[in-house]
């Protein structure tokens with residue numbers, strides 16, 4: 276195949292203990308470490324492996340967001356992507372509009388495969404890939420743990436509630452990846468230098484003429500209810516007694 | 525008035541309990557009429573089960589041999605074909621619903637509300653974001669169809685007791701040739717199902733091997749519990765992926781959750797926030813799991829489990 280498109284969303288790093296702003300307007304992001312959505316790193320790693328096996332010619336990373344997302348795209352380029360596209364907007368982008376943006380880029384780039392994360396760990400929506408596949412009228416293989424390319428087809432193992440589901444899809448298609456697909460590589464310093472010379476195209480969102488979907492509005496954020504403080508027991512006898520007290524055994 | 529359509533989840537001619545949980549969520553919406561659609565290759569046994577759920581007034585069956593595969597590309601267009609007239613279309617936040625519902629939403633040209641955990645009004649809900657570290661109140665546009673998934677761990681199944689009418693309907697559907705089901709490898713187990721079990725015993729990386737993880741299975745059997753695991757335990761190959769609990773595994777709400785040799789990473793805790801009582805057994809007194817545990821015991825699991833087995837069987 277020729278091209279693979281990979282989505283890289285800039286999100287609060289998964290190690291950060293997220294705190295809700297006291298005015299309920301969102302979560303604290305000032306001075307907080309930002310990273311590539313972990314699932315997207317896996318998506319990119321998979322695309323790079325497909326290319327390195329000789330099954331693809333070019334890997335393009337795409338981010339939708341503010342100018343700051345350039346950092347994540349540069350990291351993606353350092354990992355090995357060939358070029359990057361930033362669709363720039365300072366507004367929150369809802370999932371359907373995001374899918375329409377990817378669809379527009381597909382029109383321009385004609386990729387054979389789009390690999391996204393199964394969910395972005397900020398909004399935990401898990402929608403973009405499925406929506407993109409719907410409007411592109413192409414197959415979707417969500418929650419993938421293995422992806423085998425065979426000419427114009429792909430075989431995908433999906434992690435589903437009852438176990439594993441294996442499906443075959445015709446390309447082009449959208450695949451969304453789960454954590455067990457691979458372990459992403461670390462970027463090395465020389466690669467970071469090299470990545471500075473790779474092309475990063477910035478497109479203001481307005482230039483793409485996307486029909487914006489009506490968003491679900493986020494009215495108020497609050498911290499989750501805390502669980503009541505527990506007790507520590509000394510030994511197994513204490514544990515069994517406490518469980519009996521609560522009527523659990 | 526709200527007219528709500530729930531997409532039934534099923535396998536092997538049996539209705540999945542997630543459907544009864546979606547009904548529970550839908551019945552919190554004021555003045556709602558609730559219908560269930562069964563998209564299946566043999567809809568009648570499933571429809572009969574759905575018709576007996578409290579609050580459901582109508583079950584609609586789309587019977588088609590093509591529906592042996594419940595792939596989103598096949599099911600979504602059939603749901604969309606009959607969506608007209610409904611103000612809400614709900615599915616469960618299981619892998620079935622999470623695969624399907626966004627495809628339905630996009631075909632209808634709307635965004636989706638993922639993982640409803642609380643109903644505030646017909647178009648206003650609470651849902652978790654950032655792995656459950658924040659709860660957001662969302663409002664969906666009232667003039668558009670509202671597509672949503674229901675966070676099944678937040679709801680108890682409605683009981684039986686309904687007596688809905690069952691109607692067959694025909695929708696035009698084509699098999700999308702581009703997506704083919706090859707095989708479903710379902711883990712078979714006689715133990716209580718992880719997602720519906722009243723008690724769950726879960727093990728982490730500390731178990732050290734597939735053989736030693738048997739200790740968890742044995743304890744679960746003594747308690748009549750289902751078995752769960754952390755991502756670390758699944759990645760290390762001690763147990764299959766369907767046992768993973770957490771942000772990327774299953775979100776569960778048993779009455780009793782026993783976490784053994786589990787550190788309590790945020791992504792794991794997301795999966796057990798709604799558990800009734802959390803018991804933690806860990807040799808590190810500073811393990812974060814103790815911050816959420818109702819009952820904590822510090823010690824070596826390899827000494828504690830045999831003692832516990834003895835105490836429980838004695």
Ligand SMILES: Cc1cc2nc3c(=O)[nH]c(=O)nc-3n(C[C@H](O)[C@H](O)[C@H](O)COP(=O)(O)OP(=O)(O)OC[C@H]3O[C@@H](n4cnc5c(N)ncnc54)[C@H](O)[C@@H]3O)c2cc1C
Pocket residue numbers: 289313314396454727728729730753754755756757768769770771772773774784785786787788789790791792795805806807808811823824825826
């Ligand atoms: C995007 C993302 C999503 C993720 N999703 C999930 C998810 O869905 N579910 C999930 O579980 N994880 C998930 N993780 C991984 C998560 O961050 C942790 O790495 C994982 O939960 C750790 O598993 P663990 O507790 O088994 O292992 P560890 O963190 O290694 O903890 C092992 C614990 O065992 C204790 N121990 C060791 N020996 C003994 C002994 N003999 N007796 C008693 N205690 C002992 C140790 O003190 C330690 O606390 C995700 C990570 C990311 C980045």
Ligand SMILES: Nc1ncnc2c1ncn2[C@@H]1O[C@H](COP(=O)(O)O)[C@@H](O)[C@H]1O
Pocket residue numbers: 281282283284285312314315318337338339340368370373390391392393394395396398399400401402403404
């Ligand atoms: N703003 C964005 N920029 C780049 N990729 C995105 C963006 N939003 C979503 N995606 C992709 O879509 C996947 C699923 O996101 P979501 O539907 O928001 O959970 C992510 O893992 C990304 O691969």
